[in-house]
Amino acid sequence: MSTEIFPSLRVVPNPADPRLTRPVTGVDQTGAPVDLRVVEERPLTIYLNSREIVTAMTIGDHPEWLALGFLCNQGMVRAQDEVTGIDYDEELETVVVRTAIETDHEAKLARATRTSGCAVGTVFGDMMEGLEGLTLPPTPLRVSDLHSLSNAINRTPSLYLEAGAIHGTCLCQGPDPLAYFEDVGRHNAVDKLAGWMRDGNVSAGDKTLYTTGRLTSEMVIKCALMGIPCLVSRSGFTAWGVEIARQVGLTVVGRMKGSRFICLSGEDRVQWDV
Template identity: 75%
Template sequence: MARLHSVEGYLIAPDPGRTGLTRAVTGLDQAGQPTEISVVEERPLTIYLNRQEIVTAMTIGDYPEYLALGFLRNQGMLHPDEEVTAVDFDEELETVVVRTRRETDYEEKLQKKTRTSGCAVGTVFGDMMEGLEGLSLPQTPVRTSWLYALSAQINRTPSLYLEAGAIHGTVLCREDVPLVYMEDVGRHNAVDKIAGWMMSTREEAADKILYTTGRLTSEMVIKCAQMGIPVLVSRSGFTAWGVEIARQVGLTVIGRMRGQRFVCLAGEARLVWDADPGSVAPEEGKHRRKSVQ
């Protein structure tokens, strides 16, 4: 399994100084002056389930085992109680092979693959909605004070986003405590890494909040619901279908979470309004890169 990185309060946190995640590139700024910035690396990762090749995803390359497990789980190819016998990552071949006790064959499912709006070519399979039938999410209350505390801490956590931009982050939280913070070039990959970690650790979902920097699209809502997490929060906005699905399955979706502001478009019954927005500090601009002197 890939090396874990933690900072105070997190079980896993971004490691922006890790070798191979970014590279320095020199160019010219708007005034024609030399400037050097960090840019995010991306590389292919091919995921196998037993002997069958499933997908090749573009990723930053950290936590490949979690990404593979989470992707397969969120596509319905691994059952919640699946007996996984091995997860083998070959760095040279850029492959992950997930092995299960159960025999698997998803030839028909792969034929129903549909391209989505996801960054880095998100992928969803045509029958993902079937996994939402009869889904019942727990009515876990969510305090607005937790949302403000999470937003403030997460946005100040050292990350690849602050270092280089061009990347999405997803954070698994319990109440006002962020636990696992994953990043990737595609927001779907970041969510899948969280799902893979939860599957590996058998972490409960009922008392969790999923925070993301990406848009609240239909696929993001579906993945969160299938993971059993009742609350999805984003710095970004919504799509109409994402909101419609959230309302159908009883998922709380909160978007445009910046500083004192947020908007809840589904599952508002879970909210406990215990914080005065006027007492929340305005959000500061994020740190950017320095010019070459």
């Protein structure tokens, strides 16, 4: 349905997938019975070659892209690493990402820390190191495009509209949404997108990342390391997220509702054409 409304969308949520939600009966504020659907959560254990890396709670769609994107965003699979296979076992709820040469990730595991993110919220020390010397392209961000994207994303059928309790992330180019992913954790949704981009060799320098989640330090770091110069959210900011965005020259726009928004970093990219 959404691809008919927005032909540019290559990947869209599937709220009709029975695996992603479960029917539940309850009562409302008057005591009357109500039927609704709630989002499912499933564990997914990610392996890099023979090493178990992490178990994430996820809705269960696109497990291969989630695993690949997570490892890429954590710096455990680098741009020069050759991915030789991704094996998903639905019964065992595991994904194994295989590379041509064993990667040195034990040190990264030793430095793992827990962040404020929900679901997969681990960030490694060398993610910050990866920001050193990073230069993002001066891709313009038009205000008219922000208005178009807000309208397009709000009209796209989604699990959020069906059941709530979920985050969404959309890769956009100008006024056009390209790929829209959802999950119980905002980091999961971003990792699915990163995996899709790596798998399809999708360029990042001319894109905008839209998210429904908070603009935290980890969201800013992941967006910058993916090479996407503009990060937009309908939610708010954290101070460290803004500080890091300003350090790396990332444009961050938050509290976007309708035609209103606030830009706290990289306003030189914004073109006020409305």
